[in-house]
Amino acid sequence: MGTQRSGDNKMTTLDSISERETLEQELARTQEELDLINQKLEEKGDFGLGQGASTVYEWEMNLALRESAEAKIKSIQAALDRLDQGDYGLCEVCGQPIDPGRLEILPHTTLCVRCAQAGR
Numbered sequence: 001m002g003t004q005r006s007g008d009n010k011m012t013t014l015d016s017i018s019e020r021e022t023l024e025q026e027l028a029r030t031q032e033e034l035d036l037i038n039q040k041l042e043e044k045g046d047f048g049l050g051q052g053a054s055t056v057y058e059w060e061m062n063l064a065l066r067e068s069a070e071a072k073i074k075s076i077q078a079a080l081d082r083l084d085q086g087d088y089g090l091c092e093v094c095g096q097p098i099d100p101g102r103l104e105i106l107p108h109t110t111l112c113v114r115c116a117q118a119g120r
């Protein structure tokens with residue numbers, strides 16, 4: 001719609017520089033998260049000291065968190081690759097452009113809303 005002014009253009013055209021920034025920030029944040037989780041996992045080691053059940057539970061939870069953080073990092077890196085190749089923002093399945101609003105919320109997504117919902 002209307003005129004585009006520099007400075008605040010969250011318009012339909014993807015600004016690949018700000019997309020990259022968003023992804024890189026997201027990547028850095030997720031990597032920090034992963035470091036933290038890894039630290040917690042390394043600190044562990046005394047399962048035999050009474051509070052075993054809750055610490056085992058916590059450990060397993062951290063393992064699950066680590067897995068999802070690693071998966072997220074991979075998909076962000078894949079999105080950055082796609083940005084390099086110039087097909088960022090296109091759905092991996094149907095090839096249609098992904099709604100920019102969706103990319104704002106999920107910058108590393110590779111599926112449009114329709115395909116994401118169909119995959120559920």
Ligand SMILES: [Zn+2]
Binds near residue numbers: 093095111116
């Ligand atoms: Zn699609």
